[in-house]
Each structure stands twice: as structure tokens, then as C-alpha cells.
Amino acid sequence: MADRPFIARGFHGRRAPVPPDRLPPGQYETRDFPVISAGPTPRTPIEAWDFTIGGSDGRSVRWSWDEFRALPREIPTVDIHCVTKWSKFDTTWEGVSVDTLLEAARASKVTEEAFVLAFCDGGYTTNLPLADVTGGKAWVAFGYDGAPLPPEHGGPARLLVPHLYFWKSAKWVRGFQLHTHDEPGFWEQLGYHNRGDPWREQRYQGDP
Amino acid sequence: MQTEEMRLDGNAAGGALREVFAQEMTAALATCTGCGTIRPVGALLEYGHRMGVVLRCPACEAPVLRIVRTPGWLRVDASGISFLTIPGEPDEATREGRRV
């Protein structure tokens, strides 16, 4: 086993020079939008779609697609960072702030807990601290770049949590379960970090 | 472009499978815990790309095998396989394969 990797002469990959303080450590900028999925694209008909937030006590709040689309929406422009090392700058989304959703959950007496497990069509899950989806840091997005979110990028709606690695921005999201404990999701079970802050390079379990 | 056009199969995970099992695994027959169908690992559908390996059953789409390599660790979830039949030497395998 070599200590020093073999360097391929003249290989650079697909990269452009980037302002240093915009890229988290270990990342490279991309201009395209890679599609990474853990499974096939789900095909939930919009009439069957809903979004729910539920607590451990069994209380929950639910929106149908029409009800969801009637909620106040925002158009955030954010940088996104994938743990596979690509970052994309200035992506524009349209969606409902998670703060709006949690406020409605509170009003319906859903007990707020410290951790969220987002669950999705197709079975994907990801866990996050509640603190990472509040205070204007997260949305459930149904639009990207001025158009409806395409299915391969998570449409009809995905979670958007740009300050964490993008595997936390769960595609085809259908709701949150609120937990007192941190329940590892699909990738976290296999060794990815429970929180995933790209600025602290929290890629894997055990990263500080 | 849909995820399905991009998907690969167990053949593409051959290198990663060798890291886990220390032998060639694409010809091994896996029984899906989800639906019971039996298929060669090479015929399972591969997702996950650079995050890791996710092999799914073509019949029921359940995850059959998941592998992630992190610094210092290789983590495997094989709960989607209820049985694994691994062929012996290539000559045995090919005779076996024809009977199946």
C-alpha cells in the first residue's frame, strides 16, 4: 500500500478557480448540478402528497399539497455543499420556511423535541438537530431556479438545509418526526455524520 | 434526467464488494429479505454513486446491500440479504450457472 498517492500527470478534473472564503474545506466548485440518489425516483401523485410533522406523543399536523402551496413562501438564494466534495454557488429555490411549519405544529400542540428525523417517499431518512432547521436556516422547497423542482432533484418537494452537507436536504420529503434522541437516518447509519457542518468538515461519524 | 437512466448495477460495485468480502461477489446469488427473489449480485440495481454503494432488488426496490467507506472504516448493512450463495472457483460457477 502506497503512502503517497500516485499523481496522474496533467489531471485537474472539472474545476475553476474560486474565491477561497466561499468554499468550505475540501470542497471544489461545480457549475452543473449532479444528481445523487439512494434509490429510484418516487412517483407520488400530487393528490396523494402530504406533509406531516409528528411528535412522540402521537399528535401531528398535516398539509395537503394545496394547503402547503397556500403557505407563505420564500425565495432563498444559497450555496450548497455535497459531502462528495462538490459545491454549487448561488442556487435559487422557492419554498416554505421550516419555521412556518414548526409554528403551525406548535399551535397544534405537537411537542417540540431536540431532534428531527425527516422521512421521504422511497424510504430515505435523515436526522438533524432541531436547532439546525430553525431560525431561517431551512425550507421545504418546491421550486428551483424559477421552475417547479424536477423529480430527479427531489420534486415535488425536498428539504433544503444549505448550511449543512446536502445529503441532509432530503429529496422527496414527506414530513418530520420529532424525537428526544438523535435517530440516525439512511446515510448516518452507514457512517456519515449526525450533523454535517461543511465548515467544520463534519463528513463522517467521529469527525469533531 | 431521471435517476433510473443513470443507475448502474452490481457490476459497478464489484471493486467495493471485493473490499468487503475479499472475493469476487457479483456472481453470488442474493435472496432479497424484502420479497424473497433470488438474483446474482451483479444484476441488482446500483444507486448511491459517490456517497456509497446501495444495491436494490429489481423486483421490490428494497435496499439489499449498503456499503459506505469512511476514513478508517467500512460500514456494511447486509440486512436486505437473507441468504447469500457464493460460487466457488470460476469453473464450478459456470457449470452451476447453466443449471440454474
Place this chain on the structure above:
Amino acid sequence: MPPQLAWRVATVLDVHDETPRARTLVLEVSPWPGHRPGQHVDVRLVAEDGYQAQRSYSIASTPEEATVALTVERLEDGEVSPYLCDVLRAGDGLELRGPIGGYFVWTLDQGGPLLLVGGGSGIVPLMAMLRHHARADAAVRARLPVRLIYSARSQDVVIYREELERLDHRPEVEVTLTLTREAPTSWSGYRRRIDREILDAVSWPPSEMPQAFVCGPTALVESMATLLVELGHDPACVRTERFGPTG
């Protein structure tokens, strides 16, 4: 079966273009345990700043040869293939591991008849199988006929075109080419995607119980495999290798 699958550095002996879009790399890999037609290698490129990219490429050469050949198609927006097709040259090192594969493989002792269905760069592992078949003696080949159906966008991107024409002249080999996007006016062959009609005309009927191998873009592989099973072929005898969207 080698226990270790270690990364090692091969030496590029020669590079030559097969088509304006595909190039063959001839490598010296030492030690090399030998391989079976259909297997592939994983190639890893590391840049000076540590940036890494890894891809898999099918082995085009036969086990009988001393060197290992890979045929790489340049993907327009690719990261690794433009490097392999445009930058890599004789004398360079190339890091790889392999051979890998145990399902999508064929050697003479697996018998036949052999049905090979390929699209685009999917022809590469099938060519290794066909070349391996071509080296057998005449008696063996006569008992083990091959039918190859190869779908390409146009004539100028048909990989191994001249070699396929030569092999097609052999009595036990039939090569059918179909051009899906454009064809010269003189072209008298098929001008569409492989469909049931083409399979009925030029492939083996299920009664022959062929060993079938299908390789190329994912969409082609899945539709062909489904079609072959619908036509009555035993699914256990239809082996597939998907190359992804552009294949």
C-alpha cells in the same frame, strides 16, 4: 482468484483512436493475474492537490494477450474520459485495480451459442468476448456460434468497425449493426433502435438457449433485457451490464 484487490500503477504503452470519440489505451500491468472477457478495471486519477476521481472501464483485450487494453469513450461533460482520451500518453502511469467481475463474464467453457447485444461503448466488454472466441480453434468455434447486435448513433462512431467486418466473414459469426441517428445514403442496414423485429430477425431464438450478454446505456440494457425475457429467454441466461446514461 487473487485475494487482494490492490491499487497499482500501470504503464501506458500505446494509445490509439478507434473513432473520433473513442480511444484504446494499451497498458502494461505488472503483475497481472489474467482476466476473463467481460471484466473491468477501476481507474483512479489523483490531482496534485489531492482531488480524486474514479471510474470503471471494461477490458477490451483477451486473456491471451500480454498487455491489457481499455477502450474509453470521451463523454462531453466528462471528468475522467477527456483526460484518458486527450491527455494520457505513452509512458504515463495510470492507477488502476482489477480485474473485477464474476457475473458479466464469458469464457469458452461457458458454452453457447452466444448472443451479444450492445449499444455505444457497451461494445467494449462484448468485443473482449468476441476476440476470445476468435482465438479458439475452428472446431470449437463451429460448435459455439456467435451473433452480435450493435447499436451506434452513426457509422463514424462504430468502435472496432473494420475488425467487426472481418469477424463477420467467419461462418460462425454474425454481426448486425444498426445506426440510430444518421446513416450514409449507401447504408443498407438497420436504421433504428434495436427492437423486437430486429431480435426476431438476427438473434437466437429461445429454443437455442443462448448465453446472452447485454451492455451499454442503462435505458438500452433494461429494454433489451426485458424484451429478451418477453421473447422467452431464460432470465438466468440474460446477463446485463449498465453503463449509465450515456454509456
